[in-house]
Amino acid sequence: MLDYFFAQYNDYPVHEVYLELIAVFFGLCSVWFAKKDNILVFPTGLISTAIFAYLLWQWHLLGDSMINVYYFIMSIYGWYHWTRKNGDVQEFPISIMTRKNKVHAVIIFALTLVFVVFVYLYFNKFTSWYSYLDTLLTAIFFVGMWLMAKRKIENWIFWILGDVLSVPLYFAKGYTFTSIQYIVFTIIAIYGYLEWRKILNKTSQKL
Template identity: 45%
Template sequence: MDFQFLIDGFAEGLRQMTWLEAFAVFLGIASVFYSMRVNILVYPTGIISTLIYVWICFQYKLYADMGINAYYFGMSVYGWYVWTHPKAGATEVPVTWMKTKGWILAIGILLLSYLLISYVLVHFTDSDVPYWDSFTTASAFVGMWLMAKKKVENWIFWIITDFVAIPLYFYKGLILTSFQYLFFTVLAIMGLIAWIKTARTYAKS
């Protein structure tokens, strides 16, 4: 691997970076950190970051990612409500595992949303990365939904999303955002481990 190319790309990304992108990156990382800690601040930080990225993705013709960030905003509001309204008698919504039915639904949503989004991008937009953009969007769509439900498996979909998004944003010239997703991948792996421990603790209680 040409590490000098990566270093030069990162330096160029810093030179081209706007304060708005830097702010969105900072809040995005903060949101993932709070999610790992199962902290409600995941939502206010995430809401602001995603609104900024709606604008950034529009400027760079990443229409599917623009849509998914708008979806993030809506799901963040929903997740904020769910996390702060546990069942009667409970102090909080617990972290749990999906059952077989949940997996079938999640995979179904992934495939259906991928096919639908890719069709729209290919036929109705000028996107030059329609299938790539559609996959990260569909995977993140499921991950956000599962996070709002406090399911451990949300991290699996985030790991997939972040890993595939790294080269996508690098290709589009958003170098700093690409490195952000590299960092997100590491945080998502840590988040998966942390939520597994939390779910096991709840199951034993």
């Protein structure tokens, strides 16, 4: 059983295995802090995404590599956005998407999809179902990260969908630790949505 799940690591450089484990650890920490609406989601996320951007490029998952570069940039923006206050009151608390946000989300999804398809075509990387799923996941996660930086509760819906689709992708590609990470991500994201919903309801009752 262990050979079935982890035999592929026999052919990997040792440093990549260690890097994957470190990235998984900080990735899990980041999602946990996001669930708790804790600002530490961003510094832990920066470490994880920087490592994964490198590893995914090495593994020829161009879309996911670009996702992590984008995550890195958006983590810096989100860190700033979440810390903004008007006196002692958070300027951007947890909220639901507005109509304008929805329009922007659709535009981000469409533009990301077109861009990643162009990249895959340019590098002639549409060689298996991995590539097509990777393209879709890039668009889903781009929207999810943007919504999280904006502190919109709907970000969890995109994370849940993307995490579920990522499990078979990484397992099929042979990256077992990362696949397991996405199983845990899915569970935390479900609880994250429920916890943010409670916070949002409490805030609404105070108004």
